[in-house]
Amino acid sequence: MFKKIMALVAVGVLATACGGGGETTADGGAPAASGGGDSTITMGFAQVGAESGWRTANTKSVQESAKAAGIDLKFSDAQQKQENQIKAIRSYIQQKVDVIAFSPVVESGWDTVLQEAKAANIPVILTDRAVDSADKTLYKTFLGSDFVEEGKKAGQWLVEQYASETGDVNIVELQGTTGSAPANDRKSGFAEVIGADPKFKVIASQSGDFTRAKGKEVMDAFLKAHPDIDVLYAHNDDMGLGAIEAIEGAGKVPGKDIKIITVDAVKDGMQALADGKINYIVECSPLLGPQLMDLAKKVLAGETVPDRVVTEETTFTQEQAKQALPTRQY
Ligand code: GYE
Numbered sequence: 001m002f003k004k005i006m007a008l009v010a011v012g013v014l015a016t017a018c019g020g021g022g023e024t025t026a027d028g029g030a031p032a033a034s035g036g037g038d039s040t041i042t043m044g045f046a047q048v049g050a051e052s053g054w055r056t057a058n059t060k061s062v063q064e065s066a067k068a069a070g071i072d073l074k075f076s077d078a079q080q081k082q083e084n085q086i087k088a089i090r091s092y093i094q095q096k097v098d099v100i101a102f103s104p105v106v107e108s109g110w111d112t113v114l115q116e117a118k119a120a121n122i123p124v125i126l127t128d129r130a131v132d133s134a135d136k137t138l139y140k141t142f143l144g145s146d147f148v149e150e151g152k153k154a155g156q157w158l159v160e161q162y163a164s165e166t167g168d169v170n171i172v173e174l175q176g177t178t179g180s181a182p183a184n185d186r187k188s189g190f191a192e193v194i195g196a197d198p199k200f201k202v203i204a205s206q207s208g209d210f211t212r213a214k215g216k217e218v219m220d221a222f223l224k225a226h227p228d229i230d231v232l233y234a235h236n237d238d239m240g241l242g243a244i245e246a247i248e249g250a251g252k253v254p255g256k257d258i259k260i261i262t263v264d265a266v267k268d269g270m271q272a273l274a275d276g277k278i279n280y281i282v283e284c285s286p287l288l289g290p291q292l293m294d295l296a297k298k299v300l301a302g303e304t305v306p307d308r309v310v311t312e313e314t315t316f317t318q319e320q321a322k323q324a325l326p327t328r329q330y
Contacts, residue, residue, distance in 0.1 A: 044092030053266035057330035065289030106179035151189025215242030237269025
């Protein structure tokens, strides 16, 4: 017990010494309900929303790992709106939290609020999604997936599947939230790979905002406008699942008449893959909580952390999904 207290004191001292917001720990915001001594770290986390199965799993991971790490978490849900996230970050600055973590809804428009956090000496950690700020000193590190790579993996599968095809392959694309890093990067990675062969034609591409409802709505419109769709590439499982409803509603067979590739590999997506309704899923792990807490402690202890921490992930075929499903965590 004594050892533990000493370790916490040491973290606090170091944080003060390097200006990592240490002086704010003692009186910063509401004290933690339990075990909240002077050295409890307070983290303000500004989440994107609750738009998908991925997001729900991510929120759970962040909340559970904060608890396990003894970090007092202040959590907010921006309902997919940048203005709400900016408000949440400003309120964390006012509350003098020790560290701010957030998953930026879109890539641009963050410089002002990040400068405010920097001026208040509160370190910021980006999780899941990136910002396009030129000034890299505005945040300590960025933890999350390589979305370009995910898009490439989706494209590579398609290229292999249609290797012997000589005619056109008509693709429709359901993009994620407009302006978000995963939508931009999953689109460009995919386009780069399929662009090498002119038979691959993206005949329609529109945002479905990463939700099931929007995925269905946009796919309905695609089906009406294009009777000849061969492939659907959806930037996440949820939009793909919504699109499956639209495809079935139009009297077509998902996975057969229209081949489907999605990204994430959450349980519902994996189930649809195992059932043959989706053909391939590129994994994107939402379980970022433990690494985030670890990085926050290191940053506050004045340790150097890498600028970029990339999540490791894989891909799933229908057979692989059947095997993985029983032990899937999310
Ligand atoms: O793929 C999608 C979610 O930013 C990686 O956001 C995340 C994406 C994820 O809504 O399902």
